Amino acid sequence: MLYVSTRGAMEPRPFLEILMEGLAPDGGLVMPETIPRLSSADIARMRPMTYQELAVEIIGRFATDIPTPDLQHLVELTYTAEAFGSSEITPVTPLWENLHVLELSNGPSLAFKDVAMQFLGHLFAYVLDRSGEELNILGATSGDTGGAAIYAMRSKPHIRVVMLSPLGRTSAFQAAQMYSVLDPNIHNLALRGVFDDCQDIVKAIGEDSEFKARHHIGTVNSINWARVVAQTVYYFKAYFALTESHEERVSFAVPSGNFGNVYAGHVARTMGLPIERLVLATNENDVLDEFFRTGIYAPRSSNAVQATSSPSMDISKASNFERFVYDSVGGDAAVTRELYARLGTDGRFDLSSPEQRRLVSDSGLASGTSSHADRMSTIREVSERTGRVVDTHTADGIKVARHFAALSPDIPMICLETALPAKFADSIVEALGHQPRRPAAYEGLENREQRVLVIDNDVDAVRRFIAELSPS
Numbered sequence: 001m002l003y004v005s006t007r008g009a010m011e012p013r014p015f016l017e018i019l020m021e022g023l024a025p026d027g028g029l030v031m032p033e034t035i036p037r038l039s040s041a042d043i044a045r046m047r048p049m050t051y052q053e054l055a056v057e058i059i060g061r062f063a064t065d066i067p068t069p070d071l072q073h074l075v076e077l078t079y080t081a082e083a084f085g086s087s088e089i090t091p092v093t094p095l096w097e098n099l100h101v102l103e104l105s106n107g108p109s110l111a112f113k114d115v116a117m118q119f120l121g122h123l124f125a126y127v128l129d130r131s132g133e134e135l136n137i138l139g140a141t142s143g144d145t146g147g148a149a150i151y152a153m154r155s156k157p158h159i160r161v162v163m164l165s166p167l168g169r170t171s172a173f174q175a176a177q178m179y180s181v182l183d184p185n186i187h188n189l190a191l192r193g194v195f196d197d198c199q200d201i202v203k204a205i206g207e208d209s210e211f212k213a214r215h216h217i218g219t220v221n222s223i224n225w226a227r228v229v230a231q232t233v234y235y236f237k238a239y240f241a242l243t244e245s246h247e248e249r250v251s252f253a254v255p256s257g258n259f260g261n262v263y264a265g266h267v268a269r270t271m272g273l274p275i276e277r278l279v280l281a282t283n284e285n286d287v288l289d290e291f292f293r294t295g296i297y298a299p300r301s302s303n304a305v306q307a308t309s310s311p312s313m314d315i316s317k318a319s320n321f322e323r324f325v326y327d328s329v330g331g332d333a334a335v336t337r338e339l340y341a342r343l344g345t346d347g348r349f350d351l352s353s354p355e356q357r358r359l360v361s362d363s364g365l366a367s368g369t370s371s372h373a374d375r376m377s378t379i380r381e382v383s384e385r386t387g388r389v390v391d392t393h394t395a396d397g398i399k400v401a402r403h404f405a406a407l408s409p410d411i412p413m414i415c416l417e418t419a420l421p422a423k424f425a426d427s428i429v430e431a432l433g434h435q436p437r438r439p440a441a442y443e444g445l446e447n448r449e450q451r452v453l454v455i456d457n458d459v460d461a462v463r464r465f466i467a468e469l470s471p472s
């Protein structure tokens with residue numbers, strides 16, 4: 001399997017060569033030359049598989065340059081009941097009527113990002129061990145990505161993490177979760193600024209190819225292809241959990257920000273998994289809902305992004321969306337390049353012709369949005385009807401899912417649980433009047449010793465920090 005760029009100007013390269021890169025050299029995103037298709041016989045054969053077996057089966061089709069026994073070993077190291085709370089790894093539990101919850105947040109940082117990031121930690125350590133190289137992972141986080149990356153990379157040989165977070169702007173739990181990791185290879189920088197400032201610094205350093213090469217800088221951000229592939233696995237696991245034959249179909253509802261999670265569902269559907277609808281849920285930052293309603297993609301300026309009670313979905317543009325655009329125009333890199341050039345000049349592009357709208361709707365994507373009041377009332381209703389407490393992101397997905405679930409009452413609607421409520425305690429107190437339950441391992445988290453360096457919003461300060469850590 002070789003990878004190309006959505007903008008067409010990259011020599012095809014194998015999986016392990018694109019593994020640690022961010023954008024392709026032409027500014028596009030890497031994509032497999034073709035997405036592998038499964039036959040009905042393949043899907044029948046996969047039905048009884050464990051999570052680990054499914055992961056080897058699916059990831060192996062994309063990472064053809066990792067020998068199967070090695071991939072098996074990496075998957076077994078990653079997907080343990082100890083790390084994810086049960087041997088099912090991502091269990092499905094019923095809500096009511098045809099609604100179900102796919103639990104993705106029982107890993108170490110209590111958010112779905114662990115499912116892919118834990119795998120990346122073991123995979124990076126494996127690759128670096130063989131090459132003898134070192135890697136400095138530079139990242140920016142508004143909360144969940146940082147926690148997931150830090151818990152995945154702590155104590156891994158050959159790897160350091162430098163994580164920028166906006167000082168005082170993550171939830172108290174998220175900050176304590178990141179800053180209380182004292183492993184010597186983890187470096188938290190709390191920046192005097194907002195999340196976009198953190199991201200701009202990571203971007204500026206990423207564009208400095210000389211500095212990047214000299215200090216072995218890599219990323220684990222949401223456009224990382226290996227993350228997308230690792231996320232594809234749980235769509236299969238959930239499908240098999242709720243069906244008995246591949247004549248049956250299911251739908252998924254996905255609280256979305258950078259379009260990574262729902263894109264993994266799109267890959268599963270393209271591979272042949274019988275998915276009826278992929279329902280994309282946004283919050284007040286509804287750039288993607290607007291696209292699926294109108295065919296017009298118009299990213300917001302970063303100062304137009306609203307700070308909401310589902311902060312991990314507060315985005316101005318959706319970085320993985322280019323992959324979906326590329327698929328929707330039939331894998332035509334010239335058209336994708338043209339559309340993104342137009343985005344650069346006009347601030348928007350338009351796929352609203354009837355033919356383009358049909359291509360998009362054939363992909364099963366549908367969308368909806370929630371307000372703060374919707375999320376609060378959903379958290380209350382779920383609690384009253386089932387006794388279960390869901391977080392604000394998951395509540396957003398459930399709210400949007402209900403509309404589509406009612407349209408097809410015979411088709412299971414699987415809502416992805418993207419974080420546990422303990423991460424967003426203030427919102428739970430607002431909705432329910434009491435604190436959410438906290439997993440035992442996190443008792444007293446905020447009182448633990450922390451290691452974090454407060455720095456100015458200055459790219460050169462970050463450069464100097466990296467250069468001292470990792471002299472060339």
Ligand SMILES: *Cc1c(COP(=O)(O)O)cnc(C)c1O
Pocket residue numbers: 111112113144145222255256257258259260261262312313393418419
């Ligand atoms: C990252 C995140 C999302 C958004 O996921 P994308 O893959 O960026 O669309 C949603 N909910 C939570 C809790 C997250 O951490």
